[in-house]
Amino acid sequence: MSEQTGTGRTTRTETAPTGANTGTPAQQALLAVLVSGERPPAPNALSTSITFGHRALLKIRHVPEQLFDVTLFPIIMTLLFTFIFGGALAGSVEDYIQFFMPGVIVQSVVMITMYTGTTIRNDIEKGVFDRFRSLPIWRPSALVGMLLGDTVRFLIASAVMVGVGLLLGWRPQGGPVGVMLGILVVLLFSFSIGWIWTFIALLMRSSGAVMGVSMMVLMPLTFASNIFVSPTTLPGWLEAFVGVNPLSHVVTSARELMGGAELGSSFLIVLLWSAGFVLVFGPLTMWRYRDAR
Amino acid sequence: MNDLAIETSGLVKTFGTTRAVDGVDLAIARGGVHAVLGPNGAGKTTVMRVLATLTRPDAGTARVLGRDVVSDSKEVRRRVSLTGQFASLDEDLTGRDNLRLIGRLFGYSGRGARSRAEELLDAFSLTDAGDKQVKKYSGGMRRRLDIAASIVVTPELLFLDEPTTGLDPRSRNEVWDIVRAMVSGGTTVLLTTQYLEEADQLADRITVIDRGRVIAEGTSAELKASVGxxxxxxxxxxxxxxxxxxxxxxxxxxxxxxxxxxxxxxxxxxxxxxxxxxxxxxxxxxxxxxxxxxxxxPTLDEVFLSITGHTAEDVEPERGSTEKTSTEEQAA
The missing domain is CATH 3.30.70.100 (Alpha-Beta Plaits)
Known part of the structure; x- marks a missing residue:
């Protein structure tokens, strides 16, 4: 084996046959690290969550392909829908994109949140969660950290889309601050619905099933919303659904903030929905997490 | 308080209709190596997962180092470490990153976690592989890193689930040496194995499990003597x-x-x-x-035959296919 050049390894191979007595250099080195394994003060919940968030970002560095879904996918969504619907719905691409851009940001980011569930499913199957769950730390921190790491990915997706929007002629009246605040609302909501996917991931036994259920929930939510068209054009029953759809309120809030308009009641409704998702699906997730396998 | 490392009474865990663990009583003293020996699907892994607080028993009680695994699970987790059957590591990260991650989670500062990772890589002869992704490690390297990750903070009790399954003889001997070193350092080791030779070589005492039940317990010599x-x-x-x-x-x-x-x-x-x-x-x-x-x-094989009426090999598949069977056991 080519990796056998370290000093520790050299002594080991020379002096540690089967049944070696304690006291060979290799074993002394092991004993030394055992003795020095003093326990530092226990870390707090925030610190362990951030450590897990850091892990998610390290993974991006080693597996950069993971960034496709937060770069190419949003770009395709933006271009596709702007050019398909732009002319028909608003007369021109430039006119439509003023209306459409905040909505498509919401849609793309919310769609990407699905990957949280499949990532957790894969982690559980590979066994690394056994290690995390056997550590003496605040138990939700592995999941919170993963969602925090994903929030960074959502931020990347949002930034990419803002860039594409600007190139296509989007001119948000709220200015940079309004756009950033709008994105913050989207990130908050995305973090919260992430808990639905973590719960589903712990409920289902395969990442394919997790994906399927997530799609089933998200497709109606994203299309039966005010993302593409104004709900006043819809039949009454559908308009009513769009009115209670939390995504519509996220879109409205984002439009208000990015468009420089006054923030209406939608923002409050978004906060309530977000809190509700965390309060309901957070404990459900942790309940399943006790026996995760 | 008592001085038992592990004490269980009537432990039961069912998966659907399968009773993976069917009334297991254990009393394992502190110190040394204790092996849980049994063929695939005997319930060894499930027992260990209950003891490591990774899964909750359906009935019965289990105390680890004097603490209940259900009501006092966090205290148990503070004192034990688990090296799972499949590498409990993040394969996308490097070996160094994995150890630093665990170090941070135990409360080391950034610098402290880094130097602890270096110490461990060095002691486990992995320094040169430290910057390689774990998915590129050989089976033996992966297993060593896995054990290193388990002793970032020295545990009082270490669980090793089939530590040498799938390893070549050389890597197996390395793992055995690590286990012996840990025991001489004062850590109690509970390991599961389906290899009779491994239990014979390493363990002070052996519990034989078959179909979710304890069928024999004793030293290797006692078990052999029981065959007469x-x-x-x-x-x-x-x-x-x-x-x-x-x-x-x-x-x-x-x-x-x-x-x-x-x-x-x-x-x-x-x-x-x-x-x-x-x-x-x-x-x-x-x-x-x-x-x-x-x-x-008599070999432990003969012991197993005389106790269970079937040899361990009857139900034990090839080494290479053990992963699959164990996954089925868990999915059942």
Missing amino acids: SGTLVVRVMDRADRPAAREVLGRELGVEVREEIDPSALTANVAGSAGVTRALTALEDAGIILAQFSLGQ
Whole structure:
């Protein structure tokens, strides 16, 4: 084996046959690290969550392909829908994109949140969660950290889309601050619905099933919303659904903030929905997490 | 308080209709290595997962280092470490990153976690592989890193779930040396294995599990003694001598002497070595020349056979397919 050049390894191979007595250099080195394994003060919940968030970002560095879904996918969504619907719905691409851009940001980011569930499913199957769950730390921190790491990915997706929007002629009246605040609302909501996917991931036994259920929930939510068209054009029953759809309120809030308009009641409704998702699906997730396998 | 490392009573865990663990009572003292031996699907892994607080028992109680695994699970987690059957590591990250991550989670500062990672990489001879992704590690390296990750903070009790399954003999010996070093450092080790030789080599005491139940417990020597005898094997030089040799041995040993399929071999179960020398001398006196003879203690295989009525190998698949079977056990 080519990796056998370290000093520790050299002594080991020379002096540690089967049944070696304690006291060979290799074993002394092991004993030394055992003795020095003093326990530092226990870390707090925030610190362990951030450590897990850091892990998610390290993974991006080693597996950069993971960034496709937060770069190419949003770009395709933006271009596709702007050019398909732009002319028909608003007369021109430039006119439509003023209306459409905040909505498509919401849609793309919310769609990407699905990957949280499949990532957790894969982690559980590979066994690394056994290690995390056997550590003496605040138990939700592995999941919170993963969602925090994903929030960074959502931020990347949002930034990419803002860039594409600007190139296509989007001119948000709220200015940079309004756009950033709008994105913050989207990130908050995305973090919260992430808990639905973590719960589903712990409920289902395969990442394919997790994906399927997530799609089933998200497709109606994203299309039966005010993302593409104004709900006043819809039949009454559908308009009513769009009115209670939390995504519509996220879109409205984002439009208000990015468009420089006054923030209406939608923002409050978004906060309530977000809190509700965390309060309901957070404990459900942790309940399943006790026996995760 | 008591000084038992592990104490369970009537432990039950079911998956659907399968009773993976079916009333297990254990009393394992602190210190040394204790092996849980059994074929695939016997419930070893499930017992260990209950003890490591990774899954909750459906019935019965389990105390680890004096703490209940359900009501006091966080205290248990503070004191134990688990090295799972499949590498419990993040394969996308490097070995160094994995150790630093665990270090941070135990509360080391950024710098502290880094230097602890270096110490461990060095002690486990992984320094040169530290910047490689774990998915590119060999089985032996992966297992060493896994154990290193388990002792970032030295545990009082270390769980090793099939630590050498799938390893080549050389890597297996390395893992054995690590286990021995840990024990001499004062850590109690509980390991599961389906290899009789491993339990024989490493463990102070052995619990034999089959179909979710404990079927025997004791030292390797006690388990062997429970079978009651060793085996004398004799091969004659000239096949024609075999009937005569059988008669002489039967007379001298006073036990049944069996003819093996090998046309020159005879075997007999003997109580000890006392009568054997006399019997061999009698063969010499009768002018029967032997090609070979041996007197062996019963192997743990024979122990297993005598306790369960089937050998461990009956249900044990090839080494290479163990992962699959265990996954099925968990998915059941």
